[in-house]
Amino acid sequence: MSEPVTNQAATKVYIEIVERLRDMIANDGLGSGDRIPSERELSERLGYGRSSVREALRALELLGLIETRRGEGTFIKDFHEHRLVELLGTFILQGQKVRKDALESKILIEKSCIELLFLKGREHLLSHMLESENVSFNEIMVKIVEGTDNRLLKKIWKILSEYVSSFHQDDIDQNQIHSFVQAIIQSDQEAALTAFDQLRNLSK
Amino acid sequence: MSEPVTNQAATKVYIEIVERLRDMIANDGLGSGDRIPSERELSERLGYGRSSVREALRALELLGLIETRRGEGTFIKDFHEHRLVELLGTFILQGQKVRKDALESKILIEKSCIELLFLKGREHLLSHMLESENVSFNEIMVKIVEGTDNRLLKKIWKILSEYVSSFHQDDIDQNQIHSFVQAIIQSDQEAALTAFDQLRNLSK
DNA sequence: AATATCACGTGGTCAGACCACTGTCTTAAT
DNA sequence: ATTAAGACAGTGGTCTGACCACGTGATATT
Structure with a gap:
């Protein structure tokens, strides 16, 4: 009966990535305007597929915490500009x-x-x-x-x-x-x- | 020189999907606990790839607006339980x-x-x-x-x-x-x- | 009737493939 | 030497197809 140890990823990968990003930002002292690693690089460094990395990034983007520019990269936004309002307004x-x-x-x-x-x-x-x-x-x-x-x-x-x-x-x-x-x-x-x-x- | 009409999708697909979902919820009068179509079905009905649909759903999930249960489906959460604050709290x-x-x-x-x-x-x-x-x-x-x-x-x-x-x-x-x-x-x-x-x- | 089994649908994740766009570096024309 | 055009590499954007893990309900077994 030795546990089959079903993956049972208590936390979904994209959530894990969101947290890793938070730590990364905090530890490296990144701030408004700074660039974070590319999706492909994050994928490699964190050991997860690119699609999972994207799910995390898209969620943060919807919140207005990061900004992505095609061909350039992903950047941290001024946290005071988060889109709480529109989101709450639209959905809640x-x-x-x-x-x-x-x-x-x-x-x-x-x-x-x-x-x-x-x-x-x-x-x-x-x-x-x-x-x-x-x-x-x-x-x-x-x-x-x-x-x-x-x-x-x-x-x-x-x-x-x-x-x-x-x-x-x-x-x-x-x-x-x-x-x-x-x-x-x-x-x-x-x-x-x-x-x-x-x-x-x-x-x- | 007739414009090459580069796609230039002003709005990213996942944003478009978020809005479609909002409309869907509003029009069909869906509320807390109700189930929304599966990812694959949304993908077909909206005409976008499943990965894009997932990016939208994951973003809404991070906000606490929907809840997904593997093997069952995706459900609307009580909007009064949204996690915006905790999230913003963690970040700002x-x-x-x-x-x-x-x-x-x-x-x-x-x-x-x-x-x-x-x-x-x-x-x-x-x-x-x-x-x-x-x-x-x-x-x-x-x-x-x-x-x-x-x-x-x-x-x-x-x-x-x-x-x-x-x-x-x-x-x-x-x-x-x-x-x-x-x-x-x-x-x-x-x-x-x-x-x-x-x-x-x-x-x- | 109660129970065990299995097929199906659903979300979770990944790999790979293109496309579109940006910036830089190389190269050719001046 | 200067400059303009083009090639190239890197990045996000999107799609497809493939598995896996899990829940449910129909089906077969007892």
Whole structure:
């Protein structure tokens, strides 16, 4: 009965390759723009068939983590440009409920960012920009989110923002925007949050 | 000189296939657990080689959007289980700053959930559960997040929660938790938020 | 009826073959 | 010597055909 030891590759080859690539990138300190070995070379070095190597590379490419140029090679992309958004949007965010959730989430994160902005005392950084006239509410929001100095939160907000914009159009009263802006300029957190709640119909 | 019309397939085949699959899923109203055609059948129906079909499927599998079982077939997964984050996490969430941002984001989303819970008047749903003694803060938070009836927000929180737990351990005073819980039971939003701020050191 | 067997379909993997494109190196024309 | 044209090698893109490993259901056996 000595185990037949059926291959039973617990992990599929292409997954194994993805991990090897990750290690390779980490160990060799490869970064944005650098080139990784050709498919044929990876195939030889890792000891797997070229088609398996390609499956791994295609998956990473779909994620936007690498870029391939025919005739040239495969290159690492700036990880901050990953395509999470489009992918999630296309495949996951579909139903009506999800849209509602997305809009709701977006607004709540905006509010969180406002609070965080004040908590970190960074609201003054926006003053000069807010004083000019022709700024849309969205532009203001972008500055607020960026002002929080939290790239992750910014990323999440941008994702939601892009997705929401595909089916929802903000329609906000100019006066309310003005109140909101004034509150920020005056560094009045409470007033800013109140204005935002009204703006977004979050008051009870 | 009549254009040689080099193939120049603007879009690579595997991308084309990913899109076709998306349409197929949308049009046929396929959902979690449903089976999609076999690789060989897709190859025939779409008119592309099996290897290209596989590249597309492997990419979607890495994303956690589909699941393949040898000998059985390929199935659609619950989109709420996608692995995007884990993947991106492995590749891009590494620096110290990112960790700090993640913890910060997590806490802010928690606060948002508390507000949303009250806004929707769903805080009473937790009362019975909160009255029992041996519940950890994390368990309470889970209930709150779930109570918001926003799957997207829940998903984001869970992701952040998992990631944060890999390097951070909450250490919260029991008395503060008690105050927080009492405020919720009494449906006192303001007190709950104040308690949370203290709990998380968000007060100024 | 219960059980063992086997054929078929499915995913997993590989090897080899072309094609299309890019960059370089060689060679021929100036 | 300079330059332009062509040959060549390397790389990704795609397809085909071949096995293997595994699950299922029909079939044969008991």
